[in-house]
Amino acid sequence: MLIRVLGSAAGGGFPQWNCGCPNCRGVREGTIRASARTQECVAVSADGSDGCVLLNCSPEVRGQIESAPALHPRAPRHSPIAAILLTNGDLDHCLGLLSLRESHRLIVYATDAVERGFTRGNVLYRTLERFPGQVTWRLLKVGHEDDIVDVDGRTTGLTAEAVAVPGKAPVHLEGRSPADPGDSVGFRIREARTGRVLAYLSGVASVTEAVRQAIAHADAVFFDGTFWSSDELSASGLGTKRAEEMAHLPVGGPTGSLAQLAGVRAGRRIYIHVNNSNPMLREDSRERAAVAAAGWEVAWDGMEVRL
Numbered sequence: 001m002l003i004r005v006l007g008s009a010a011g012g013g014f015p016q017w018n019c020g021c022p023n024c025r026g027v028r029e030g031t032i033r034a035s036a037r038t039q040e041c042v043a044v045s046a047d048g049s050d051g052c053v054l055l056n057c058s059p060e061v062r063g064q065i066e067s068a069p070a071l072h073p074r075a076p077r078h079s080p081i082a083a084i085l086l087t088n089g090d091l092d093h094c095l096g097l098l099s100l101r102e103s104h105r106l107i108v109y110a111t112d113a114v115e116r117g118f119t120r121g122n123v124l125y126r127t128l129e130r131f132p133g134q135v136t137w138r139l140l141k142v143g144h145e146d147d148i149v150d151v152d153g154r155t156t157g158l159t160a161e162a163v164a165v166p167g168k169a170p171v172h173l174e175g176r177s178p179a180d181p182g183d184s185v186g187f188r189i190r191e192a193r194t195g196r197v198l199a200y201l202s203g204v205a206s207v208t209e210a211v212r213q214a215i216a217h218a219d220a221v222f223f224d225g226t227f228w229s230s231d232e233l234s235a236s237g238l239g240t241k242r243a244e245e246m247a248h249l250p251v252g253g254p255t256g257s258l259a260q261l262a263g264v265r266a267g268r269r270i271y272i273h274v275n276n277s278n279p280m281l282r283e284d285s286r287e288r289a290a291v292a293a294a295g296w297e298v299a300w301d302g303m304e305v306r307l
């Protein structure tokens with residue numbers, strides 16, 4: 001299995017267009033040790049397969065596809081993207097679907113709640129309904145392992161199991177419908193031939209038993225690295241919400257994910273969906289050193305992980 005990180009930042013990217021925080025300013029000006037990052041999107045392919053599966057579809061998907069030769073078309077109208085999986089309905093995870101509207105059939109795997117949130121009452125979605133069968137939705141059920149096939153039913157060599165993770169509906173749908181366990185999920189992606197497993201949990205509000213089980217013995221784990229601390233935004237005047245209110249467990253501190261997952265038995269452990277305010281983006285920060293000392297890595301755009 002080959003995992004290519006196309007985008008590793010949280011919503012807004014790094015730097016964020018309207019942010020002049022020390023991180024964003026520093027990366028623009030080249031005065032800090034950190035690299036720019038686009039919003040979260042990851043491509044996964046089974047060995048020997050020329051199709052790949054996108055995990056989330058960011059607003060920057062066009063540029064992300066261009067940045068990866070393996071995702072370039074091989075015929076006048078073609079894409080190696082065989083399927084798209086969505087972890088939740090946050091715009092940084094699904095807005096890119098609307099950018100893939102050029103009369104190309106798509107197959108999208110998501111929970112019922114995420115599908116409804118994206119398609120119902122969304123006049124822009126009509127751009128993906130230009131012809132019958134433009135988008136095929138495959139509804140994922142938590143705890144079920146599904147074969148990931150392309151729009152013509154050909155296997156990608158990968159299966160996906162949706163994992164329940166504590167999360168919430170996207171901001172633009174808050175208050176519209178009751179909370180649903182399918183609002184936000186993670187995935188266990190398994191390569192059928194080798195049995196190798198990628199645990200992909202890019203949005204996690206707390207570590208539950210289900211989260212632990214999803215991670216246990218995975219060959220690689222991608223985990224929510226949005227914030228270092230709960231009050232990261234308010235402390236620097238960037239916002240008022242705490243990390244937990246945004247359904248993101250911080251990385252640092254005594255109850256952070258680094259401490260809670262200290263004993264986890266898994267292969268490569270990588271933080272992704274990193275917000276531009278997070279001090280661990282700086283390669284010479286003490287926060288980055290703490291992450292590295294615990295055996296974790298921080299994803300970057302262009303990172304490849306082979307399992």
Ligand SMILES: [Zn+2]
Nearest residue numbers: 019021024276
């Ligand atoms: Zn910033």
